[in-house]
Ligand SMILES: Nc1nc2c(ncn2[C@@H]2O[C@H](COP(=O)(O)OP(=O)(O)OP(=O)(O)O)[C@@H](O)[C@H]2O)c(=O)[nH]1
């Protein structure tokens with residue numbers, strides 16, 4: 001299972017445009033709230049330095065691509081319907097659709113840089129809203145969604161638990177199973193959320209505190225201010241100072257389409273692009289690309305690609321590791337060079353990698369070998385970003 005990132009935010013802010021640019025999936029985009037009803041799922045690729053450059057031979061990825069030593073590692077994205085205040089009570093489309101995000105490892109919360117939309121996503125005129133205002137209520141709706149999952153049937157369970165003398169962690173863990181949360185994180189959240197010692201005193205507030213804690217530690221997120229092409233540099237600097245990533249999903253979409261059509265040469269994340277065949281472009285296309293170019297030059301690219309990479313590498317703290325079957329040639333058993341690139345949490349060990357590749361490989365783990373140094377690694381050896389690792393397993 002690869003990493004899954006949920007794209008959330010109020011209606012009409014530009015979630016689907018951002019999603020479509022990154023996944024190159026054609027989805028419905030519209031200048032009105034609730035364009036998206038059913039979730040969109042797709043795959044995007046984040047950049048990593050490929051060990052092929054150390055090997056001096058071209059790799060052959062099973063998934064994704066590699067260009068000039070830059071490996072593209074797949075990450076799943078899911079784009080859901082817009083959230084409005086009170087969604088947990090059924091406002092707007094409610095929050096049932098958030099269940100599609102149960103397995104998400106992190107969130108990208110999209111906000112509208114221009115501050116033109118009210119909380120329901122209706123256009124009310126430029127600058128009428130502080131763009132970061134939605135960040136608070138959207139976060140709160142996510143917390144309340146999780147709090148509901150925790151509270152559901154909890155009191156009954158607590159009575160049962162008390163009579164059996166069990167542990168609260170276990171009940172919570174059961175409730176949130178399928179949310180991809182590490183049991184260690186649940187124990188930590190239970191400790192820091194100040195759970196009453198007398199469980200009969202459990203109320204909604206306790207579930208909310210616990211949900212806050214779980215989201216903070218297990219499903220962290222970033223704020224992406226899109227439509228960055230519509231604001232000036234002073235406004236952009238202010239949003240950046242307040243912690244948002246300023247991007248233009250729309251311009252990234254233009255670049256991806258133009259690149260696919262063979263009109264420009266552009267590698268996602270580049271700070272610029274080049275036109276392949278100028279005479280082939282009509283005036284409208286030239287004007288559009290000129291606007292994109294101007295924006296990119298002062299924003300350092302559209303920064304759409306970087307936003308995802310920032311979440312994955314900096315906030316979720318992931319590293320990329322390359323499992324191989326032949327530690328000398330860095331191939332699988334069919335001779336494919338560096339076939340897989342796997343995202344792991346920082347601090348992951350050789351045994352974690354084995355289980356990630358295949359649960360069977362984890363169960364039969366004997367030792368690992370570092371493909372660079374040929375050193376033998378035990379199960380608890382902590383892996384590093386860019387490691388090439390062979391797992392030796394019992395037959
Ligand atoms: N200029 C500009 N317009 C954008 C950008 N991103 C989205 N838009 C426009 O904003 C409107 C809403 O975009 P969507 O991507 O459908 O927004 P959404 O958040 O998915 O909306 P819902 O599904 O209704 O919640 C559309 O008219 C888009 O063309 C951007 O980066 N720049």
Ligand SMILES: [Mg+2]
Pocket residue numbers: 015016017028035036079080081
């Ligand atoms: Mg949408």
